[in-house]
Amino acid sequence: METVTMVLNKVHGLVGLPESVELPLAVDLLILVGAVIVAKSLMGMIKAFYVYFIRPGKNLRNYGEWAVVTGASDGIGKAYAGEFARAGLNVVLISRTQSRLDEAAAEIAAKSPNVEIKTIAVDMGSGKESGIYETIEAEIGSLNVGILVNNVGMSYDHAEYFDLLDDWRVDTMVELNVAAMNWMTKLVLPGMKERKSGAIVNISSAAGTITDPLYAVYSGTKAYVDFFSRALNVEYAQYGIDVQCQIPFFVTTKLAKIRRSSLFIPTPAGFARASVSKIGYEASIVPFWAHALQAYIFSLLPVRVANAKLMGDHLSLRKRALRRKAEKAAKGE
Structure with a gap:
């Protein structure tokens, strides 16, 4: 007392x-x-x-000699690869189009001439049965892969009701956002376990942390990324492997369809700089400080208010997108 x-x-x-x-x-x-x-x-x-x-970033070279990045020909993926090269890591760029990979590799090599750069052109939306992971394994199986960034992904063309989505879009979204991450992770884990060192970074989205009406499939796949990463981080900590989910909000990328950066909307380069400094720490993190502030403010809203706000915003986006489609169709475009 x-x-x-x-x-x-x-x-x-x-x-x-x-x-x-x-x-x-x-x-x-x-x-x-x-x-x-x-x-x-x-x-x-x-x-x-x-x-x-x-807090300082970790020495990424301690994980291994090579970093592998999917979806690496543009946007966030290319920016991650550039940061890894700048840190002295050799990089493997994986994307669908060889010409764009060559452009990305040349750009990175110009800024970091002392690192090796490999490119692998595969369509990661084609599925495991297509043999793409055998192709990737043949290229990276002998490398000391210290870091894997699962960045490849796909979203909606515009906000839409689930029953009106094209079947191919639903299938491909799950393939790119979920299955590709699963198989790439499974591919690099044996080598990391053997060396008792490695980092796997899985790129989620703010959509995976909230109720996101009219983006249900994208939101669901990105929520999977988060909890998959958290679980693996616990599973493989005993082998010295850090598995982390990084959660961006809006970034000036083609996927987000945003061109101008601002305080709360960084460029891919700005986002990647912040993100690589967080590798090896929290199992799930919003790596860019202004995004983290946005996430905190949004978390204060009552769920019903947040849901109503997002539904209204997304209905407006859908209406504008359908109007643009109708105008293009009328012009024969």
């Missing part, structure tokens, strides 16, 4: 009350709960400041 009294007296002091003041127990408990909430919030703010502005 003396300990409880001492704690309450301390709390009284924190809120500016004389220690001798006696308050009803219910009031004391409310003050105590409030103090705990405030302390927790302050600790969270201090931790966030450390994570996003002070």
Whole structure:
């Protein structure tokens, strides 16, 4: 009882009350709960400041000599590859079109001439039965792969009701966002286990952390990415392998259909710089600080309010997209 009294007296002091003041127990408990909430919030703010502005990135070369990036011919994937090359890692770029891979490789080589760059042109939406993973394994099986970034992905053409989606889009979205990550991860894990070192980074989306009406398939696949990564991080920690889900919000990419950057919408290069410094830490993280702030603010909204807001926004997006399609059809485009 003396300990409880001492704690309450301390709390009284924190809120500016004389220690001798006696308050009803219910009031004391409310003050105590409030103090705990405030302390927790302050600790969270201090931790966030450390994570996003002070904590140094890890030496990525300690994971291995090579970094493999899927969806690497453009956008975030190419930016990740550039950051790895800048850090002294050799890189393997995987994407569908050889000409675009060659352009990306040349751009990276111009900035990091002392690293090796390999390219593998495969359509990762074609499925495992097509033999693409045998092709990839033949190219990277002998390499000391320290880092894999599963970045390849696909979203909607525009906001749409699930029953109106084309079947091929649903199949391909699941293939690219889920299956490709599964098989690429399974491909590199044996070598990482043997060397007892490695990092696997799986790119999710803000859509995977919220209820995202009219983007249900994309949202569902990205939620899978998050929980898959968290589970594997626990499974393979014993082998020195870090598995991490990184969650971007809007970035100026073709997938997002955004061209101009801003405080809350970084370029792929800006996002990648922030992201590589987070590799090897949390199992799931929003790596860009302004995105993390957005995520926190959104988390404060009541679920019903957030759902109604998103549904309204997405219905407006759908309406505009369908109008544009109708106009193009009328012009014969």
